[in-house]
Amino acid sequence: NAGVTQTPKFRVLKTGQSMTLLCAQDMNHEYMYWYRQDPGMGLRLIHYSVGEGTTAKGEVPDGYNVSRLKKQNFLLGLESAAPSQTSVYFCASSYPGTKGQYFGPGTRLTVT
């Protein structure tokens, strides 16, 4: 099992450009999450999904959109990138309940 994978691993964007980050999991998890990690701030939840076709806002959703068309995939989109979106992005997945989440390796995004 590959677990949780993220594509790409690194990306540099210019302000105003758009991009999509892909998260895939092969553990048949119902729930999936997108976080951003900034120095000294831990991880903050951007959006999450509790099932195929459903998404919800997390703590810091502004400037991002998501889609969950297939159970195993969770896409994070930036329509018009801003320097404030420079961060490391982590995807995670889990079963329903409070058993903990499994994390991908992260995507390092720089917006210039």
Add this chain to the structure above:
Amino acid sequence: AQSVTQLDSHVSVSEGTPVLLRCNYSSSYSPSLFWYVQHPNKGLQLLLKYTSAATLVKGINGFEAEFKKSETSFHLTKPSAHMSDAAEYFCVVSGSGNTGKLIFGQGTTLQVKP
């Protein structure tokens, strides 16, 4: 609302000495609590979790944590630090509802000196 506070942003120990990383939480109900570790330029790995069973929880790599409801604490300990333990550690509390959401502390950087 749920929240978690890691009391030290940086902890430095010598190899072979005990490790103590402190975490206090706030929750309006009986929470699930977790410790995750992140090695440099890596993803997060679950060290251990408390989900209302035994209050002393054993995790991987010799780490353990004790849930103390009266003190609202969930401190992480290890009897003897190893160089490979140098990493960022996150204390995490479960969010409300059945969404599986997690609320992260700000992290503690553990430095292990030879």
